[in-house]
Amino acid sequence: MLIARLPFHKAQSFFNEKYYARGSRYAREFRTHASHSSALAAVDAAEFHSLARTRLGDAPDVVHVLELGPGNGNNARAFLARLEELDLREGTRIAPAATYTLLDSSARMLADARANILRRPAPRHRAVRCIRADAASPAFDRESKFLYARANELFDDLPTRLLAKAGRAFSEAWLDIHADAGADDVRRWEFEVSFRPARVSKPSLELLRKAFGGIPEGAVIPFNCGALACMRAVAGALLDGGVFSAFDYGFSSRAGLVRLHTAFHAAGALTAFVNFPLLAAAARQWYSSARVAPQRALAAPARSVDDARFFRLRLQK
Numbered sequence: 444m445l446i447a448r449l450p451f452h453k454a455q456s457f458f459n460e461k462y463y464a465r466g467s468r469y470a471r472e473f474r475t476h477a478s479h480s481s482a483l484a485a486v487d488a489a490e491f492h493s494l495a496r497t498r499l500g501d502a503p504d505v506v507h508v509l510e511l512g513p514g515n516g517n518n519a520r521a522f523l524a525r526l527e528e529l530d531l532r533e534g535t536r537i538a539p540a541a542t543y544t545l546l547d548s549s550a551r552m553l554a555d556a557r558a559n560i561l562r563r564p565a566p567r568h569r570a571v572r573c574i575r576a577d578a579a580s581p582a583f584d585r586e587s588k589f590l591y592a593r594a595n596e597l598f599d600d601l602p603t604r605l606l607a608k609a610g611r612a613f614s615e616a617w618l619d620i621h622a623d624a625g626a627d628d629v630r631r632w633e634f635e636v637s638f639r640p641a642r643v644s645k646p647s648l649e650l651l652r653k654a655f656g657g658i659p660e661g662a663v664i665p666f667n668c669g670a671l672a673c674m675r676a677v678a679g680a681l682l683d684g685g686v687f688s689a690f691d692y693g694f695s696s697r698a699g700l701v702r703l704h705t706a707f708h709a710a711g712a713l714t715a716f717v718n719f720p721l722l723a724a725a726a727r728q729w730y731s732s733a734r735v736a737p738q739r740a741l742a743a744p745a746r747s748v749d750d751a752r753f754f755r756l757r758l759q760k
């Protein structure tokens with residue numbers, strides 16, 4: 444039975460909203476670096492600790508941290524635990540000042556993550572707050588400006604157009620979503636890909652040219668429109684000098700692009716590769732610096748096979 448026929452980015456929203464409504468169970472179905480290892484949290488915590496000390500001193504009253512798409516909350520737990528270790532080692536009091544805000548579109552995910560964080564023995568952070576919102580169009584209150592924002596494996600879930608160029612024309616991936624059996628269980632849905640004519644705006648074309656020095660032909664080009672909107676919104680909620688650290692999988696050069704494929708399956712969330720050159724090219728509109736680095740150069744790899752595809756985008760306002 445055909446449930447929906449949608450451009451890929453809309454199919455992602457449609458599927459992922461239902462998939463993540465199930466809460467932190469995702470972590471039993473697929474591994475993320477942050478749900479199974481504290482290595483990424485340690486990188487962020489060290490950077491945040493040093494930034495907070497420089498900006499606010501060794502014992503500030505309050506400092507705001509934002510995590511988008513926190514999943515089961517392990518990434519937040521590990522970050523706060525590492526912060527406490529750094530305080531002990533350095534004789535500072537950054538952790539007790541930390542107000543940690545979780546932003547997620549799934550109410551269940553927020554509740555699961557919050558409960559996980561609060562189960563920590565004698566937590567010393569100041570408060571945990573939750574915002575239920577779409578990370579591609581969040582609304583932040585004006586009072587709490589964040590010094591640090593972080594995310595792991597969120598951008599790949601946010602709406603991404605999959606474009607292909609042939610001569611002067613563009614096409615993009617659409618998905619037919621079928622649910623012949625178990626229609627109520629999103630994990631059993633099946634996808635059929637087709638490419639249809641696409642319109643690409645002038646600013647988007649310019650960004651692609653900037654990212655690749657010309658628009659590649661014969662490849663599927665992820666255009667991560669959701670991640671771009673998220674980066675822009677977070678820039679508006681960061682203090683000047685604040686940092687947005689986003690880990691994810693994708694590619695960091697034109698060479699990585701040609702190895703992409705478009706075989707989608709519904710075992711887990713509907714994801715797309717992150718086009719780091721595109722995000723870095725666009726980021727300069729909202730941030731003073733944008734750097735992409737291989738994840739394994741920063742944190743000891745927890746897995747081996749896919750590690751070459753993982754990167755960190757570090758944005759500073």
Ligand SMILES: C[S@@+](CC[C@H](N)C(=O)[O-])C[C@H]1O[C@@H](n2cnc3c(N)ncnc32)[C@H](O)[C@@H]1O
Nearest residue numbers: 463475477478512513514547548577578595600
């Ligand atoms: C792949 S999980 C990653 C979770 C966690 N960061 C980790 O590394 O284990 C993606 C997370 O992003 C959330 N998410 C997906 N799409 C979202 C959207 N459009 N807006 C806000 N949150 C979203 C999911 O609910 C989930 O918490």
